[in-house]
Amino acid sequence: MRSIKTTLLLLFCLVSIVNSYSGSFTSTDPYPKNPKIDALNYAFKIELSDDTDEIVCELSLDIRFLASGVKNLRLDLINASKQLENKGMLVSAVSSNGKILLFKHENDVLNIQLPSPSSLNQQSTYTIIYKGVPATGLIIGKNKYGDRTFFSDNWPNKARNWLATIDHPYDKAMCEFIVTAPDHYQIISNGLKVEETNLPEGKRLTHWKQSVPIAPWLFVLGAAKFAVQYVDAFNGKSIETWVYQQDRDAGFYDFAVPTKKALEFYSNYVGPFSYEKLANIQSNSVGGGMEAASAILYGDDSVTGKRTIRWRNVIIHEIAHQWFGNSVTEYDWDDVWLSEGFATYFTLLFIEHEYGHDAFVDGLLSSKKQIEAFYDKNPDYRIIHDNLKDMHKVTSSQTYQKGSWILHMLHGVVGTENFWQGIQTYYKEFRNMNATTADFKRIMESISGQDLSSFFQQWLYKSGSLEISGNWKYESKTGEILISLDQVQTDGSIFEMPLEIGINFADGKPQQIELLQLKEKSAIFKIKVDSEPDNIILDPNLWVLMKANFKN
Numbered sequence: 168m169r170s171i172k173t174t175l176l177l178l179f180c181l182v183s184i185v186n187s188y189s190g191s192f193t194s195t196d197p198y199p200k201n202p203k204i205d206a207l208n209y210a211f212k213i214e215l216s217d218d219t220d221e222i223v224c225e226l227s228l229d230i231r232f233l234a235s236g237v238k239n240l241r242l243d244l245i246n247a248s249k250q251l252e253n254k255g256m257l258v259s260a261v262s263s264n265g266k267i268l269l270f271k272h273e274n275d276v277l278n279i280q281l282p283s284p285s286s287l288n289q290q291s292t293y294t295i296i297y298k299g300v301p302a303t304g305l306i307i308g309k310n311k312y313g314d315r316t317f318f319s320d321n322w323p324n325k326a327r328n329w330l331a332t333i334d335h336p337y338d339k340a341m342c343e344f345i346v347t348a349p350d351h352y353q354i355i356s357n358g359l360k361v362e363e364t365n366l367p368e369g370k371r372l373t374h375w376k377q378s379v380p381i382a383p384w385l386f387v388l389g390a391a392k393f394a395v396q397y398v399d400a401f402n403g404k405s406i407e408t409w410v411y412q413q414d415r416d417a418g419f420y421d422f423a424v425p426t427k428k429a430l431e432f433y434s435n436y437v438g439p440f441s442y443e444k445l446a447n448i449q450s451n452s453v454g455g456g457m458e459a460a461s462a463i464l465y466g467d468d469s470v471t472g473k474r475t476i477r478w479r480n481v482i483i484h485e486i487a488h489q490w491f492g493n494s495v496t497e498y499d500w501d502d503v504w505l506s507e508g509f510a511t512y513f514t515l516l517f518i519e520h521e522y523g524h525d526a527f528v529d530g531l532l533s534s535k536k537q538i539e540a541f542y543d544k545n546p547d548y549r550i551i552h553d554n555l556k557d558m559h560k561v562t563s564s565q566t567y568q569k570g571s572w573i574l575h576m577l578h579g580v581v582g583t584e585n586f587w588q589g590i591q592t593y594y595k596e597f598r599n600m601n602a603t604t605a606d607f608k609r610i611m612e613s614i615s616g617q618d619l620s621s622f623f624q625q626w627l628y629k630s631g632s633l634e635i636s637g638n639w640k641y642e643s644k645t646g647e648i649l650i651s652l653d654q655v656q657t658d659g660s661i662f663e664m665p666l667e668i669g670i671n672f673a674d675g676k677p678q679q680i681e682l683l684q685l686k687e688k689s690a691i692f693k694i695k696v697d698s699e700p701d702n703i704i705l706d707p708n709l710w711v712l713m714k715a716n717f718k719n
Contacts, residue, residue, distance in 0.1 A: 196499070197556045198335055201241060203234035206333050206340040207290070207380075215317055215348040215390055219300075220307045224256075226295040226331050232285035240279040240293065243327035243334035246272060247299050256299035256329065263293045277331055295331050304328030306452040310391065311467045312413050317352075317390040318452035318464065321383065323500065323561050332383040337498045337601055339380035344388055347372050352390040355409050357381070357461050359443045377460065379441050380599055382496050387459035389448055398423055401430045407446040410470055414449060417472030422447040425479060425521065429486040432517050436587060438594040441494040447482065456481045458488030458510070480514060487513040495594055498601040500561050501552040504627070505602060507562055508550070508570015515571065531575065531709055534568035538712065541565055542632050546658065550627045551604060572712045573626045579710035580622060580665060581615035589614040621663045631660040633713040635685075639703045640719070641696075648700060650692040652685065652717075661688055669707030670700050678707070 207229040214223040230240065247255035261270045261279050269280040279293065301307070304325040310316045319326075327334040344356040350371040358377030365371050377386075394415035396408040406426055410418025426445060434440050442461035450457075450464040457464040463485045469478050491513065492506030511534070519527035541548070541564045548565055550573070555561060578586040589611040597606065608623050625631070637652040650668065654661055663686045670679040676698070683692050705717045 196554050199241070200335065200337060201237075201333075203232060203237050203285075204240065204333070204338075205231045205233055206338050207231055208341040208343070209330070209332060209386075210343040210345065211330060212345045213347070213388075215346060215352070217315060217349050221298055221300050222305065222329060223298040224296070224329075224331075226297075228293045228295065228331075230291055230293065232287065232289045232291075235285055235287045237285040238281055240281060241333075242277040242279070242295075242331045243275065243324075244272065244277045244297070244331040245275045245302060245328045251302040254300045254302040256297045256301075256331075258295060258297040258331075260296045261293065263291055268293070275327065297331065299329075301329040304330070305388065308451070310411060310451040312411060314392055314411070316451055317348075317388065318450040319386065319388045319459070320452040320457070321386060321459075322457060323384055323558050326383040326386060330383065330386060332386075334383045336382040336384070336496050336500065339382050339496060339599070339601065341377055341380055342386050343374065343376045344386075345372065345374045346388065346390065348390055351392060353393045353395065353409075355387070355389040355393070355446060355448055355462055357385070357387055357442075357459065378443065379460070381460040381493060385458070385460040385493055387457075387462045387464065389450055389462075389464070391450075394418065399427050401427055401445070402434070402440065404440070404442070405444040405446075406430070407444060409446055410449040414470040418449060418470040420472055421470055421474055421478065422482070424474065425483060425517075426486065428521060429483050429517055432520055433487060433490050433513065436516075436590075437490050437513075438591055438598060440489065441599055442489065445486070445489070456485040458485040458492060460489065460493045480518070483517050484510050484514040487517070490594060494599055495597045496601050498603050500555050500558070502602075502604050503552070503561055504550050504566050504570035504573075505604065505607065507566045508574060511567045511571035512574040515575075528709060531572070534571055535712065537564045538569045538572065539632070539714070541569075546632075547630045549630045569712070576626070576664075576711060577611065577619075577622065579708075580619070581611060581617060585611075585615040625660065625662055629660065631658050631662075632656055633662045633664065633711070635705065635713055635715040635717065637705070637715075637717045638719065639717075641699050643699065646695060646697070648694045648696055648703065650683070650694065650703070651689075652683070652692070653689045654685065654687075661686070664711055666711055667706055667708060668694075669704040670694070670696060671702045671704065672698055673701035674698065680707070
């Protein structure tokens with residue numbers, strides 16, 4: 168996917184604007200959302216060539232107006248410019264029902280003047296003709312074997328470099344790619360292939376149609392000389408592998424697992440898989456993985472023929488995204504943890520299910536190291552952004568790894584049964600729609616019966632890190648353990664968290680688990696025991712993200 172995502176996933180090795188605290192935000196959303204307009208379907212007729220990097224596009228766009236009186240349709244599309252070395256798109260015509268419409272294409276925005284103000288629930292189709300050389304978003308060049316290829320790279324808001332869209336996660340739509348290209352290319356995209364026709368002059372037309380609404384960053388296009396394997400089926404939906412023809416044997420071997428098992432796990436524990444197929448695709452537009460809906464892109468080097476743990480876990484992560492990020496999509500980039508934190512944690516949950524608890528713990532500890540290293544350099548960073556303006560900063564290790572840990576801690580706070588019921592309810596309510604952190608919080612509170620305001624506030628809306636210093640001693644006269652715990656983080660914050668302790672005894676008695684409630688800077692806890700403990704362990708089941716110095 169994105170460069171930072173690639174780095175983080177490789178290190179991992181196991182790998183809203185609307186929310187309950189939005190009143191504390193003072194800046195203005197930099198993206199001009201228009202809730203009165205809903206894109207229903209984008210049908211891109213695109214011509215690709217071996218003679219030039221210029222693409223020619225005719226877009227048929229279906230719009231539904233959610234209010235009356237709308238006079239203007241705004242789309243994102245990067246202008247051709249000298250700053251981009253004359254790359255970018257040039258619009259030549261816009262029409263609707265055969266009528267030419269006035270438009271302005273400037274400052275990377277295409278504004279279309281509607282022939283008359285909209286009426287409520289009006290549906291209209293607009294045709295936009297443009298061409299140009301993409302500055303990015305569609306990577307045209309040679310793969311590692313020197314073969315010319317075309318691969319999309321839309322994350323997070325680069326689709327506008329070659330696709331005229333409402334390029335923001337809040338507006339989800341169906342899409343079609345009707346691609347005319349030299350016939351030595353095979354074409355892959357979202358959804359199902361509905362046509363493949365050989366044309367005169369050595370060309371071929373391929374039509375893919377995605378019938379489930381998705382955000383524009385998830386639109387995908389790949390054109391290459393592929394080897395294609397129809398590996399299996401899941402609930403009647405095709406599982407496919409698309410790799411460079413030179414990597415046929417190794418690629419078919421690598422991608423055969425664990426795709427189906429991951430699809431089964433998430434379907435059983437979260438909810439139904441939303442899309443028409445699942446294709447794993449080797450590409451040269453990403454370094455790690457890019458979770459495009461129903462058609463996941465992986466980097467050039469993803470094929471090793473060895474089924475490495477590293478790439479196995481990238482596959483699991485990107486499949487988890489089909490539920491979180493793709494089907495349930497954050498309404499705004501400020502809530503990107505709903506995509507990346509969820510996918511990272513649900514990768515670990517599948518790893519635990521399939522490969523054991525020790526592998527799960529290894530993943531948590533690996534994430535913890537990355538969180539601490541990032542915090543040391545960025546102590547003021549918080550998970551929920553404040554109307555993020557720089558898309559280069561949309562993700563960090565905190566979005567992935569700390570977001571994952573926050574879900575894990577929530578899992579511990581509400582309990583396993585409530586956690587899974589909450590996840591299933593959240594997915595059912597927002598499947599193929601958009602959600603905010605406030606939506607997720609509301610559902611988890613409803614299911615658990617707990618007020619989670621402090622939990623969400625301290626972990627998501629504030630910076631900071633929990634650090635504990637403490638000691639314990641045994642009082643033989645009273646048969647009690649006295650546990651002293653101090654929160655020693657230096658930023659002035661005080662965390663409220665349940666914290667387990669494990670009491671071990673020398674005589675072979677089973678470990679005694681007690682639950683303490685952290686809510687003050689310093690506290691002393693008294694616990695009755697039947698005999699003198701041999702040792703006491705803070706957080707024996709690894710439920711809390713913290714640094715701890717605890718001794719007798």
